[in-house]
Amino acid sequence: MxxxxxxxxxxxxxxxxxxxxxxxxxxxxxxxxxxxxxxxxxxxxxxxxxxxxxxxxxxxxxxxxxxxxxxxxxxxxxxxxxxxxxxxxxxxxxxxxxxxxxxxxxxxxxxxxxxxxxxxxxxxxxxxxxxxxxxxxxxxxxxxxxxxxxxxxxxxxxxxxxxxxxxxxxxxxxxxxxxxxxxxxxxxxxxxxxxxxxxxxxxxxxxxxxxxxxxxxxxxxxxxxxxxxxxxxxxxxxxxxxxNQLGPLTGSFWPEDATCLKWLDQQPPGSVIYVAFGSFTVFDPIQFQELALGLELSNRPFLWVVRPDTTEETQSEELYPIGFKARVAGRGKMAGWAPQRAVLAHPSIACFISHCGWNSTVEGLSNGIPFLCWPYFADQFINETYICDIWKIGLSFNRDERGIITREEIKGKVEQLVDDERFKAKALQLKGLVMNSVxxxxxxxxxxxxxxxxxxx
The missing domain is CATH 3.40.50.2000 (Glycogen Phosphorylase B;)
Incomplete structure (x- = not known):
């Protein structure tokens, strides 16, 4: 047999x-x-x-x-x-x-x-x-x-x-x-x-x-x-x-940029904002620019996953604000696709700006990471409600009258989340329960x- x-x-x-x-x-x-x-x-x-x-x-x-x-x-x-x-x-x-x-x-x-x-x-x-x-x-x-x-x-x-x-x-x-x-x-x-x-x-x-x-x-x-x-x-x-610890075969659709982990090794513990929106989210150019400027304003190190098809325009490259890359060169890293589980397990990560897909949600939870929620479609709104209202390990963003999440809103929410120890404490408590169940x-x-x-x- x-x-x-x-x-x-x-x-x-x-x-x-x-x-x-x-x-x-x-x-x-x-x-x-x-x-x-x-x-x-x-x-x-x-x-x-x-x-x-x-x-x-x-x-x-x-x-x-x-x-x-x-x-x-x-x-x-x-x-x-x-x-x-x-x-x-x-x-x-x-x-x-x-x-x-x-x-x-x-x-x-x-x-x-x-x-x-x-x-x-x-x-x-x-x-x-x-x-x-x-x-x-x-x-x-x-x-x-x-x-x-x-x-x-x-x-x-x-x-x-x-x-x-x-x-x-x-x-x-x-x-x-x-x-x-x-x-x-x-x-x-x-x-x-x-x-x-x-x-x-x-x-x-x-x-x-x-x-x-x-x-x-x-x-x-x-x-x-x-x-x-x-x-x-x-x-x-x-x-x-x-x-489980996946071998080389994760089923990922994009090559993972291994330099992310080396870069994280050089950052202080609990300092980095990790930004990733899964495989599906698409941004309009104005929103993409506000996100970039919000990360710059936050004045913290950040690792931002920018898929080749993150925006409707064919190339995200031209969409970065003028001079942005030079200004954040010392503390910002953009990658096409990251080895996300290893990233979230890294001690330098402070919080996760996420589309709240279920895989990202449980990977963040399993590592005791607090969230800033930016859902795009499908189940992501339910997961945002879990994160913010039921588990209380994250915050959601407010949009302005244009439907845009502004740079000031991004900076403000990052500070509110990272400066309040209760989010991290609650996330670690939930991590304990989750790890216990497996x-x-x-x-x-x-x-x-x-x-x-x-x-x-």
Whole structure:
């Protein structure tokens, strides 16, 4: 029989690929063999980012299937990407499963699919392969997706997912973040056709997940007791970033700039503002300039991740304020993509200006780092509410009448956060709880061990 052989398929976005890759590394350490299925487009990015380093990962084999889009089309057009996924990927995945099971003695013993790829669980069932649903974000977001029938009944949204009265905040359950219906996952794209496509896609995925034996989530009871008691089927096994040290294969789409860590080594402990907005956030030129000038005004060392596609303009280079780079040369570092987990674990980091994606949120939490929240879309508003209102380990920014976060606002909030010891103390307290949950007798670790036992049986 050999080692159990798992086929893992993430939703094709950076924030989904990395946690499933972390889970895969954890499973490899328990003797499993993984076939990891990216889209052709993302597969190429992972290979390009890590060069030949990824070929030697014996127990994790990277394979790919098409996502239904043209190579040069923008994967940030989520409506179009969703159509491509729905039309093309199921057919291609069936071919892949047939090929693996037809040619190897080590047939697939389990499919682990991102909840957003629920159709893959239907395919697993067709082949009579056990399926596991994996949710890489907060349990709260999944609770929201699972509550859509209730939101329809209560007339919070209409049948296309559009908020009926977007002004009223709603709370699904006591001790969970209040949410603005206009910020619901499927709404905040500003494109009605895309919204409808994504809302329907989410409803189909909800159905696909109903029959799985295991629905595992990258969270812990200590962070989300409210959401987890609301939907007890969600089993927390995270945060995964706290449980394993990734090798060269992190699943990152950009090459990581290793000079960041050498630069951090030269900064005083607890002095550096780390600024990173994940793989998706796009800034308009005015906001980009205000952020640069806010970091300059703060008069502190900063490490700022500026992706090549951070702004709508093709090159961010021309967008820096005139003379900015020369003025901050002694204390500011810009990088195209950083080894974020190592950065957040570095003793020189004082705080994290973040888009509040779930991976960034739990990586910051696992290192006791306070946050300044700058959400962009999807679940990031829920995570901001957790950080500021429920866990109380960070502050949010206010926008001016143009909708811009000004340089003065940035400087003021950095000072308020870093000068108030309570934020750091609270962050360290939460770090203790989170690290405890993945330790020997922690709640996440116990569930994970039960999961391993089930997989091996």
């Amino acid at each position: 050999g080692n159990p052989h798992i086929l893992a398929i993430p939703y094709p976005a950076q924030g989904h690929v990395i946690p499933l890759m972390e889970l895969s590394h954890n499973l490899v350490s328990h003797g499993f063999k993984i076939t990891f299925v990216n889209t052709d487009f993302n597969h190429k990015r992972v290979k390009d980012a890590f060069g030949n380093k990824v070929d030697g990962e014996g127990s994790i084999r990277l394979v790919s299937i098409p996502d239904g889009m043209e190579p040069d089309e923008d994967r940030k057009q989520l409506g179009k990407l969703t159509d491509g996924i729905s039309e093309v990927m199921p057919v291609e995945l069936k071919k892949l499963v047939k090929k693996i099971n037809g040619s190897e003695d080590n047939k697939i013993s389990c499919v682990i699919a991102d909840v957003n790829m629920g159709w893959a669980l239907d395919i697993a069932a067709e082949f009579e392969i056990p399926g596991v649903a994996f949710w890489p974000a907060s349990a709260m977001l999944l609770a929201l997706l699972f509550s859509t029938d209730k939101l329809l009944d209560d007339q919070v949204i209409d049948k296309h997912g559009t908020p009926i009265n977007g002004e009223n905040m709603i709370q699904l359950y006591p001790n969970t973040p209040a949410m603005h219906p206009n910020n619901f996952l499927w709404v905040c794209l500003g494109d009605f056709t895309a919204q409808k496509t994504i809302f329907e896609f989410a409803m189909r995925n909800n159905k696909a997940v109903e029959n799985v034996e295991w629905l595992i989530c990258n969270t812990t009871f200590d962070l989300e007791p409210g959401a987890l008691s609301l939907i007890p089927e969600i089993l927390p096994i995270g945060p995964l970033s706290a449980t 330790s020997e007798n922690g709640s996440s670790n116990r569930i994970f061990n039960n999961f391993i036992e089930w997989m091996k049986s």
